[in-house]
Amino acid sequence: MTTGRPSPAAIHVDGWGWRYAGRAAWAARGVDLRVEPGERVLLLGASGAGKSTLLAGLAGVLGGEDDGEAEGALTVGGRPPAEARGTAGLLLQDPDAQVILARVGDDVAFACENLGVPRDEVWPRVRQALAEVGLDVPLDRSTAQLSGGQKQRLALAGLLAMRPGVLLLDEPTANLDPEGVLEVRDAVRSALDATGATLVVVEHRVAVWRDLVTRVVVLGADGGVLADGAPEAVLADTAGELRRAGVWLPDTTVPEAAPVAEGDPLLRARSLMFGRGPAVTRGRRRGRGRAVNADPVGGPLDLSVAAGSALALTGPNGAGKSTLALTLGGLLPALGGSLTAEPALADGAPVDPSAWRSRELLTRIGSVFQNPEHQFLASTVRDELAAGPRALGLDAGEVTARIDELLDRLALAAVADANPFTLSGGQKRRLSVGTALATRPRLLVLDEPTFGQDARTWEGLVGTIADLRRGGHAVVAATHDAEFVAAIGATDLRLGAAEVAA
Template structure:
């Protein structure tokens, strides 16, 4: 199969390619296809037992199936098998066959649409419009037809923001809707949804179910939905298939008949059977944590209070103006000792942002956050300065904050800091100086209650999403904090693990902690002592004065990339530190000129700061080269400085240019202007997109370390060591993200795409020529310096 990009975009060629694609898929794209699963067995690498063992399943064309089972029963794995993706990102032993319409699913890209369990990890573009269009590019739809299809898909799922908006600004529920739009836009014959409403409020979840039902009925699709809670889908499906903990089919038939016959046994396995009362939270008696902050404030008294808090999120689309999203505006919130508060409201209402502000994880743009005096650093004896009594929690040191506050993030994977599951839970107690033996007993009790004891020595990054969320819950309460913040703690849990998570929250509350949870879970809401309903604040009107664009933002990505690559010969051209200094001066001047933003409108902020931030990690490499050259070059400063300047001359252009390299636009240019093959182009642009999001991931990791009590607050050496550790975590996280990204891309037809169109054009303009000329000017300055300077 050819993966070459299309060369032309005239109307007749794309229409011919699209017709060819439609003919290859099925007689009618509006009709569902049958699915046959025969003797399917899958054992992931490193597991002694298979997740799926000899599964046989037949789905008729147009059939609507609800797939249920306890956590770990293999539901998500079965969906990936039907989509033909089991070996995309995972290694293991696979046997048996899966066919869709009589063919292997990967043979007809776009025939199966899959919405993954963690939709945020599968974003493939830096704007929501290009993310939705990604599947259309893979099925060779003409560029002129993409905007209307993308707009219709976004409208169907209720995403009303501009297609240029960054996915990073979306809430968890909005990310789920984006993933659903990405699947629906391809008009698949089989639609697979992995917990599509787990993080949505009741109204939005109902809307999404209605959208799915309408699309499935109108297009006559075959549908398979995985959900822990069955009641919302019973009116939209005609078949219920249940897997047990071993991955075997134990019930299959008309939904209400299956529930009538097997309801009690299914509930006992952990399935949320409609009509069966929610389980009671697990009763958990924990050994008191030594030196715990919980209990220092009398029951019912305020632990933390937010007054008129305003939280803003700023984002910038590459080369475009910055945007400010108002997440919380003028909101009050109190958390009281021994009480729990549930924050509820639609997706995007600011629940997570308000929680983060209350716990000192973010600095509010306005308003105030106060902690009870017995919990402040001065009163706890860590520091005696009177001013510390008045400092808001966002200014506290890592250990001061960790002693009082704990956090279960919405993306539990970002909270992992230990080598093993047990090490992860012990991290904060040991960082706070708790007795290892006493803390160990408390940790073991938490792991046992949450069903993680058998995984105590496992790598936490290898756990499932539900297991990682329970691990984050254990780590949050292990040291007895006074304020427990839990963001959607019960998502992805069955009845049994839900009872365990709820029991841990109740145990923390009984110890005297104030517990704040964001949730769409009615059971969690019913258990709360107080419910606060939030709604999305009205957004401020757009600034009537447009933001000026820097000169670099006016050049295309291919020209910028070429300009940055022009410096590659510099190490061979530069012999002395004087030559390096001269070339560096030219680069700095050209870079400053490129950052200028002439013309009417507002000046863009943070241009030079962003470049310096990108250069900060590179400075470690420069210092390392200088040190090595000094040692190996007879401790000659000229040799050391010359080597350091050569490296710096290589890095500066990239630091200036990379902030203006739009990944999608670069892919458009590489494929259409240089005629490069589609697969390496998309892989490179996806990697660049992830690289440019590293600052966000870095911030999440540093926030995790701060609230876990292990972030370095003093000393350049300590901070340097921490930077190395976090960089390692960043790389590990990037590998995990790459695996999820590969799965998401192939779920939208990328792996087997025979031809590919591109949603954006690739013009070459005067600014491109000037940018390339600037790169050549750097080389000319190097040649001149070599001739004129000793």
């Protein structure tokens, strides 16, 4: 088997479409596209327009007839994607889905070894790829210890180490801190300059990639290609089509946050130390948790959360934002200090949120994980939204009213009967937010809530959170989205880098 670097490859898409099994609507349809070897394409479109589905099709990972129905044709380098092994490399929206092995170095080396790269060439590639994406951790670091953003860099490093002729990147800078965004973009630029590889990158935010790409293609929400051409021509949007479609244009403005009066205190932390790991033991019903030889991610810190308030947890990848969010959400015990639910939140439950049962959490604290799929339970979007209200014992009429309101508000009505796992990344994120909203908790804890959103759905989430605050609910959000922080009027709690990843 040859181990040389694959030549840049052409991509041909002819009337292509894909419909997931069990879905009435097509995820993508009527797509016609020609990408020449070495072209650098930014693929835009509204949330749910089929961008990720197209990349998965080009990578040959959509599966067979049992997974869905295809029409039209795709080729990469003149061959069907499934036969173009090693030619195209795909970075998925969900980095967890691409972590295979237990140690960082082994995970980056995995694809190279599968392609038959000589052993003495594999590890220099591994080290170079990790350096290019700015993931400065030991090769034997456990992949389970990495933050979501660090896993994203890890997945990209594995892709670059393969040295494919086509790079297919699905929102590669999502969940990264601002410095990491630039590092990853520059790593991609270096790889393209060195190899001449063809690039198709999906993003909602245009500014990061505008100067790197040579072409912009916009998929229509109802199928086909809405726009295609040089970046300056397409992004000028002279007819206003892209703005109406929800595409994030460079001059897109964000709403200003209206002031909200804060109410009763809900949650208070004093000298809080937070982290997670197998060394943590918990006394759930008595509210007594203790840590044995635990290694905290961060702290000590003091904070308070009041009704109507918004708190943003910001900082670099690995600083502990997700871990702190899980702790404030009652899903991890404190490793030191105290975390106390005030009477307005506890309402008769133990003062330590980590001692609460799931039913006690439902109306008190709703948590949205960084990976939406980690909290899906049902086979349809409607049933997913209904799970919490039904667990509360609400009558059928009230459940239906809540679900219909959320489906409309979160732009999910068209996929109400779809399997949650077949949704686009942005739709999955909105669904995960909806599952937390359905039980109307006093405190909502969100991890990267704006991931995968187009301009319209992003504004919808901001409006939903503004309404929550006005209604006396509190919001805590771990995020890298500075515009989101400003738009919801959140207080910014910036965490420093930590030795232990969140």
